[in-house]
Amino acid sequence: MAGDSAINSSKESSAASGAAPPPPEASLVRKFLQSRGNSAGIDSGFRGLMIVCALAIFAIVALILFELIMRSRLSMAKFGVGFFFTQAWDPVSGEFGALPFIYGTLVSSFLGLLIAVPLAVGVAVFLTEMCPGVLRGPLSFLTELLAAIPSVVYGLWAVFVLVPLLRVHVNPLLAKLLGWTGLFGGPNYGIGMLAAGVILAIMILPVISSLTREVMNSVPHSQREAVLALGATRWEMIRMGVLRNARIGIVGSIILGLGRALGETMAVTMVIGNRPEIAKSLFAPGYSMASVIANEFSEASDDLYLSALVEIGLALFIVTIIVNALARLLVWAVTRGTPARVA
Amino acid sequence: MATSVYKTSAYNRISRQVWDHSATALAMLSTLLVVTPLVAIFVYLIYKGASSLNLAFFTQIPKPVGESGGGMANAIFGSALLLAIGSLLGVPIGISGGIFLAEFGRGGRLANAVRFTADVLNGVPSIVMGIAVYSLIVLPQKHFSAFSGGVALGIMMVPTITRTTEEMLLMVPHSIREAALGLGLPNWRSVLSITLRTASPGVITGCMLAFARVAGETAPLLFTAFGNQFWSANLDQPIAALPLQIFVYAISPYDEWHRLAWAGALVLIVLIVVSVALVRFVTSRGVLKGAS
Numbered sequence: 001m002a003g004d005s006a007i008n009s010s011k012e013s014s015a016a017s018g019a020a021p022p023p024p025e026a027s028l029v030r031k032f033l034q035s036r037g038n039s040a041g042i043d044s045g046f047r048g049l050m051i052v053c054a055l056a057i058f059a060i061v062a063l064i065l066f067e068l069i070m071r072s073r074l075s076m077a078k079f080g081v082g083f084f085f086t087q088a089w090d091p092v093s094g095e096f097g098a099l100p101f102i103y104g105t106l107v108s109s110f111l112g113l114l115i116a117v118p119l120a121v122g123v124a125v126f127l128t129e130m131c132p133g134v135l136r137g138p139l140s141f142l143t144e145l146l147a148a149i150p151s152v153v154y155g156l157w158a159v160f161v162l163v164p165l166l167r168v169h170v171n172p173l174l175a176k177l178l179g180w181t182g183l184f185g186g187p188n189y190g191i192g193m194l195a196a197g198v199i200l201a202i203m204i205l206p207v208i209s210s211l212t213r214e215v216m217n218s219v220p221h222s223q224r225e226a227v228l229a230l231g232a233t234r235w236e237m238i239r240m241g242v243l244r245n246a247r248i249g250i251v252g253s254i255i256l257g258l259g260r261a262l263g264e265t266m267a268v269t270m271v272i273g274n275r276p277e278i279a280k281s282l283f284a285p286g287y288s289m290a291s292v293i294a295n296e297f298s299e300a301s302d303d304l305y306l307s308a309l310v311e312i313g314l315a316l317f318i319v320t321i322i323v324n325a326l327a328r329l330l331v332w333a334v335t336r337g338t339p340a341r342v343a
Numbered sequence: 344m345a346t347s348v349y350k351t352s353a354y355n356r357i358s359r360q361v362w363d364h365s366a367t368a369l370a371m372l373s374t375l376l377v378v379t380p381l382v383a384i385f386v387y388l389i390y391k392g393a394s395s396l397n398l399a400f401f402t403q404i405p406k407p408v409g410e411s412g413g414g415m416a417n418a419i420f421g422s423a424l425l426l427a428i429g430s431l432l433g434v435p436i437g438i439s440g441g442i443f444l445a446e447f448g449r450g451g452r453l454a455n456a457v458r459f460t461a462d463v464l465n466g467v468p469s470i471v472m473g474i475a476v477y478s479l480i481v482l483p484q485k486h487f488s489a490f491s492g493g494v495a496l497g498i499m500m501v502p503t504i505t506r507t508t509e510e511m512l513l514m515v516p517h518s519i520r521e522a523a524l525g526l527g528l529p530n531w532r533s534v535l536s537i538t539l540r541t542a543s544p545g546v547i548t549g550c551m552l553a554f555a556r557v558a559g560e561t562a563p564l565l566f567t568a569f570g571n572q573f574w575s576a577n578l579d580q581p582i583a584a585l586p587l588q589i590f591v592y593a594i595s596p597y598d599e600w601h602r603l604a605w606a607g608a609l610v611l612i613v614l615i616v617v618s619v620a621l622v623r624f625v626t627s628r629g630v631l632k633g634a635s
Contacts, residue, residue, distance in 0.1 A: 039529030039530070043530045046530070047531075050443040051443055051447070053435070054439070054444065054457045057457055064472070067478045118373065123373055123374050125370045126370035126371060146381050148555055148615050148619050149612065149615070150560065152586045156608050161383065236362075259466045263467070263471070297473075297477075298565065310474055313470070317468070
């Protein structure tokens with residue numbers, strides 16, 4: 001607003017000076033302009049500075065990649081591709097294999113998605129299509145607030161509230177109902193893969209639901225009206241008019257949620273149990289790629305140990321970049337025209 | 344799919360009604376399920392945190408195990424210092440990147456590549472950022488430092504600020520730029536004191552959002568700022584940070600420390616929620632209404 005008034009006042013003053021009757025001689029104008037200096041130099045300098053800052057973003061990504069590759073050369077040379085397919089994790093004897101961590105990351109993330117996706121789509125449908133206007137603002141503010149809570153606070157809550165809840169109430173029930181699948185057997189500590197999946201679901205919900213909402217909002221109203229005019233019920237309108245048109249964007253937002261889940265560190269570290277083993281039961285403690293780095297990086301005693309951990313980080317970096325790029329492309333394909341918001 | 348619209352038998356009509364109502368019920372149920380954990384988290388934070396919060400929390404440094412009392416004054420100060428370094432680094436680069444995207448590179452191939460890279464960088468796990476800064480700054484220096492923690496946070500702020508700045512600048516009407524240029528302002532002056540100034544509420548929003556996001560980051564600080572049990576204002580030394588301290592206390596086996604962790608989490612959340620709410624307040628009544 002201050003800018004507006006500044007413009008107005010300068011407009012007025014220029015109008016006043018323009019109305020001054022005696023037009024100055026050409027040489028005077030030229031003299032005046034020259035006395036103000038030539039802005040071309042400063043302009044191109046400014047432009048260059050802005051370009052440098054924009055290129056800094058490339059530089060950051062390149063630098064991260066370069067550092068990670070440099071620091072993980074030792075482990076790459078020693079273990080090769082087999083690093084990602086062996087289970088051994090023994091810092092004492094210098095045997096390193098990343099398979100348990102990859103397994104833990106994948107299983108906990110997919111568990112999180114399995115819980116979060118139906119809920120997130122449900123919330124998005126409710127908020128865009130069904131919600132009375134009074135509730136829409138507060139509810140969307142609440143779901144956005146979920147995204148603002150730091151992951152260490154989620155972890156704190158999970159350790160002291162969610163884990164006891166799972167141990168005492170949910171896990172025995174699951175063992176009784178679904179114990180025959182073998183996924184819900186064995187000792188019940190509370191912490192473990194299932195707890196990690198649940199806390200991940202809570203954390204990625206806002207990401208998925210806010211992007212899904214955005215994609216659904218970008219479906220033209222004429223689509224909804226056309227389906228309703230054919231006599232469809234509201235659910236049929238949502239299913240045929242909205243969800244079908246928005247499906248690519250919804251898949252994109254789910255993949256973006258997956259990207260978040262794969263890289264999530266603190267909350268998972270606090271509840272996953274931190275044991276480098278592959279177990280069939282979801283009650284069993286596991287380990288994820290991000291949490292092994294968080295736990296062991298600052299105590300890595302020798303170079304090989306450190307470079308094995310950095311190699312896990314490199315794998316995580318590359319996977320999340322691919323996942324995010326894919327998701328962005330899908331979301332852009334739908335919301336093209338309106339620039340995608342920052343999640 | 345489409346056939347169900349044409350069938351009009353009584354059975355079909357009823358089943359369609361049932362589907363409609365059950366879908367509505369399911370959507371409501373899922374909203375309820377999503378809101379529940381949020382409410383639960385806040386209730387626990389306020390219940391557990393407020394009961395452990397006292398003046399000592401803000402004025403004292405942590406006591407050794409076994410002694411009761413103590414606070415997180417050094418961690419609060421450390422977080423403020425780290426965030427200041429991060430903002431000093433991240434805000435200018437982020438805003439300049441946004442200016443480039445909106446004013447100079449519009450529609451160009453370079454701008455698209457920058458925008459895409461910023462979005463991708465936004466999704467890079469924070470722990471990876473921690474490793475990168477560790478190997479870039481901590482390893483050559485051979486010790487943890489507050490400076491490296493600030494750099495990690497600053498890098499994490501850049502993509503968010505760049506993207507929001509761009510969006511906000513794109514909303515400034517062309518006529519304002521043309522008016523500025525028509526008055527004979529050089530381009531850099533028009534960008535800085537006309538376009539950017541018009542969009543400033545939105546740009547500040549973006550900075551606050553980025554700030555709120557990194558304020559709670561723990562993972563990139565684990566092996567850069569590292570944490571410290573004592574007062575330190577030395578940029579070259581390890582420093583305490585609120586999220587780090589919460590993490591250390593939460594996984595410790597002592598009840599006294601758990602209490603402090605809840606109090607710390609409450610302080611952190613209040614800080615973040617206040618800044619997010621402030622941002623919503625500003626954007627809902629500022630020049631760029633509905634632009635958050």
